[in-house]
Structures are given as structure tokens and as C-alpha cells.
Amino acid sequence: MIGILVQSLQLDDPNFNWLLGGVMLAIGLGFSALFFFMGKSVDKVLEIREIQDQDREGVNKFLREHWGATDISVRGEIIDGTKLNGFIVYKGKKIIGLVTYIIYDNNECELVTIDSLRENRGTGTQLIGKVKEIAVENKCDKIKLVTSNSNIRAMGFYQKRGFILSNVYINEMEAVRKLKPEIPLVADNGIPIRDGLEFTLVLETSEN
Numbered sequence: 001m002i003g004i005l006v007q008s009l010q011l012d013d014p015n016f017n018w019l020l021g022g023v024m025l026a027i028g029l030g031f032s033a034l035f036f037f038m039g040k041s042v043d044k045v046l047e048i049r050e051i052q053d054q055d056r057e058g059v060n061k062f063l064r065e066h067w068g069a070t071d072i073s074v075r076g077e078i079i080d081g082t083k084l085n086g087f088i089v090y091k092g093k094k095i096i097g098l099v100t101y102i103i104y105d106n107n108e109c110e111l112v113t114i115d116s117l118r119e120n121r122g123t124g125t126q127l128i129g130k131v132k133e134i135a136v137e138n139k140c141d142k143i144k145l146v147t148s149n150s151n152i153r154a155m156g157f158y159q160k161r162g163f164i165l166s167n168v169y170i171n172e173m174e175a176v177r178k179l180k181p182e183i184p185l186v187a188d189n190g191i192p193i194r195d196g197l198e199f200t201l202v203l204e205t206s207e208n
């Protein structure tokens with residue numbers, strides 16, 4: 001069809017340039033769509049699983065890279081991240097998502113860390129889903145977490161997934177920096193890292 005059209009046009013015909021431009025555009029769009037859908041389907045087969053002994057070294061490295069250390073501060077307490085339970089998303093051998101949590105005796109679950117290196121593809125939502133599953137299995141009635149006042153993206157992310165603001169620890173970071181002086185004063189987005197904001201997700205349990 002295109003061959004017939006090209007044959008009927010002269011090379012110096014302005015219509016030829018339009019036709020050529022159109023064909024190139026169509027090919028470009030076709031390839032973009034192909035790569036887009038290939039990318040999405042790759043995400044669907046990413047492996048997500050509970051942290052096991054053989055994952056520990058990689059998890060510890062990941063925590064050091066993304067949290068500055070394996071010691072994580074939660075409400076002024078330092079938690080040993082090398083012992084935390086959690087879920088990992090692997091792409092091949094690379095960790096591209098990690099969530100860690102604690103189940104307390106009082107039927108509460110604490111989400112300690114969550115990171116997605118492939119944002120906006122559902123990884124973070126999948127990780128939250130896994131913690132919800134495990135919290136329900138353990139008969140927890142809520143999942144709590146603390147994030148920094150500077151983490152605007154996380155604040156939106158949690159609230160869109162049903163978490164509500166449940167506490168504010170004013171100037172929490174002053175005390176935390178005494179334990180972890182490596183915590184920067186200002187986040188990459190220019191907002192001073194100062195307060196701790198607690199968000200809570202109330203879970204539907206058979207008791208409520």
C-alpha cells in the first residue's frame with residue numbers, strides 16, 4: 001500500500017516528505033508502544049518473596065545504601081535492621097523493592113522501611129499489600145509507620161492507600177540525630193528533615 005503511494009509520488013513532491021514523515025512517526029509510535037507494554041509485562045513477572053537467610057547480605061547492603069545504615073530509628077529507638085522480617089522484590093538478582101516490618105505483642109504491626117527502585121509500576125503497592133496480608137494473618141488490628149515531614153511523596157502514597165495521620169512527633173529528628181548523626185538536615189527536595197509523622201492503617205479483622 002505504502003509502496004504504491006510512494007510510486008505515485010515524485011521524490012521532490014512535498015507530499016512525499018509528508019508521507020515519509022507520517023511513516024516514520026507511525027514506526028516510532030509502534031516501537032514506543034511495544035517497549036511500553038514489554039516493560040509492563042516484565043514487571044508482572046518480578047519475584048516477590050519473604051526475606052530468607054540467603055537474602056540477608058543483599059538486604060543489609062540495600063539498607064545501608066538507602067537508609068545510610070542497617071540501624072533504623074523508629075520513635076527514638078534504634079532497631080537492628082539486619083534482623084527484620086520483610087519482603088523483597090527481585091528483578092533477576094537485583095533487589096528493586098524492599099519492605100520490612102515488626103509484629104508487636106499488642107496486635108500492632110510496624111512498617112519499618114519501604115523502598116521501591118522502580119517507582120510508579122505498582123511495586124510499592126504490592127509491598128504494602130504483603131505487609132497487610134501478614135498483619136492480618138497475625139491478627140493485627142493496625143499497621144503503623146513513621147515518616148519524615150519532608151517525605152511528601154510517601155505522605156501522599158500512604159494516604160491514598162487508606163493510612164491516616166495518627167500522631168506527630170515534633171522535632172523528633174533532633175533526638176534521632178544524636179543516635180544517627182548521618183541523617184541530613186535537609187532532604188533532596190529542600191525541605192528540612194525535622195518532624196516524625198505517624199500514619200496508621202486500621203485493618204479489618206474478624207473482631208472489628
Ligand SMILES: CC(C)(COP(=O)(O)OP(=O)(O)OC[C@H]1O[C@@H](n2cnc3c(N)ncnc32)[C@H](O)[C@@H]1OP(=O)(O)O)[C@@H](O)C(=O)NCCC(=O)NCCS
Pocket residue numbers: 113114115116117118119120121122123124125126146147148151153154156157160
Ligand atoms: C513511596 C514509594 C515506596 C512508592 O513506591 P512505588 O513503587 O512508586 O509505588 P506504586 O508504583 O505502587 O504507586 C505509586 C504510583 O504509581 C501508580 N502506578 C502504580 N502502578 C502503575 C502502573 N502500572 N502504571 C502507571 N502508574 C502506576 C500508582 O497509582 C501510584 O499513584 P498514586 O499514589 O497517585 O495512586 C517509593 O516512592 C519510594 O521508594 N520512595 C523512596 C523511599 C521512601 O520514601 N520510603 C518511605 C519511607 S517512610
